[in-house]
Amino acid sequence: MRGLNQSSISEFLLLGLSMQPQQQLLFLLFLTMYVATVLGNLLIVLAISTDNRLHTPMYFFLSNLSFVDICFSSTTVPKVLANHMLGSQAISFSGCLTQMYFLFELTDMDNFLLAVMAYDRFVAICHPLHYTTKMTHQLCAVLLAGSWVVANVNALLHTLLMARLSFCADNVIPHFFCDVTPLLRLSCSDTHLNEVMILSEGALIMITPFVCILASYMRITCAVLRVRSTRGRWKAFSTCGSHLSVVSLFYGTIIAVYFNPASSHSAEKDTIATVLYTVVTPMLNPFIYSLRNRDLKGALRKMVSRNIPSN
Template identity: 60%
Template structure:
């Protein structure tokens, strides 16, 4: 039976990562450093790829988009948490909460799909090198990136509209450091079955399906690498793919725990720890993972930094 004459919450209280005041200074310093590294690292990769014509290839085009998405994903959640810790005010208005939730899912879906797209790109480059330029053409690149942007916008909008119809008439304390969907659903005093079904449907599309495609791509890649006659060639191919697999393990390992595991095994602490991994840690590590073993990208970064230093001096 639907509740009547109830007023939905006009704001929520974000309880944050820890409710102990003595830990907030440490958390502020830690996440400020992580966010600065995330911003600088991802923006450097975008600038290096855009400024070096040798990097205007499909692989680096996808990497630039992933860096942009990682930057936006971290910016959507971490600065608000830092402001809340610094000011001591943990409130977030209802419209701002829905907006944050929208962009979190928008960039989170983009992240998942782009990682799968990059796995497909590596599969074609290693398994079909002679046909790579034909298969991964400019038109295909635009479709592989533009399609997910439109899809993410549509799915995130549905999530937000479904959430906007709910009523929050009990406590407005959210045991999280940003407005995530699953903690919000627990606070609602109306029926959330439609939301929960849509969550599982979307999770299957944007988490399980890309993960299966990635695993299938890398199974084919491993078979192709094993057939390479030279040990040096095998080592180079494994080195190229290992960085991508690191991202896959970090990102999907944590998102599956939040959105596909049964609610009986999930706790607020586990959800917050997983959220830190895919909203702060993974976006921070991606620039290092993709650049440390990539000579072309390292060279472009050195040229960019030296050019900036030369122009400033």
């Protein structure tokens, strides 16, 4: 392809966190949140895989969400920690594109899994008698495989569009990872096609699952309001509230970063928003989705007690 990777720049400098005066505090904060993210989500995956009672569609998607969140945080945070320890903010051109590819892919997977989980709850609450016939193992496998395919195709499309651009002089990214918005600002070639694809195809990929989530929870709310038991309604609304809180945080920060005019962006605002959805949200997911669940807490206690020798 003509123009593919004609950049005269061999590496970029990630200065998003190095520009902050409290570098040591940020390093410890990122390290703590990353360890909590990996351990929390890994415990969820292990508990679900080892307990036969949790081999249901809801927990199947939850375990995949936890796996994606581990990979999501691992795409950016280890590089931040390594650069801090080595005293270097450099990342190669190919490494930058690779990081951007996985960010797109895993963001899309988080997006799709949130929508699939909302649909699963919609079937369970609104059509409980048909749940086992609707949410079959085959359907769950198709939904998961289809999500991975679409996420990979979308990530590959945006990565190839970025690879065709030229970067001539400035190689400083005021960010802690290779994100599409700061990269487009550094390009010395025409970025119109990239911006159009982000605002059209990219918006479609993000907004369609979001609309499905809202539609599912509107139906769930209507069904819950018909429940006579106050305790039952409160329990259902509490579960929906936790899920919608993470959905709001996830989509709100993405919309703030990617679907606003370039003139409204600033390095500080973008950094805060991306820290929320790349670091904070994956860390909170095990607590919000899982640790309030009685069955999952029982599976976690059972798994821990099985691995701790008794006196």
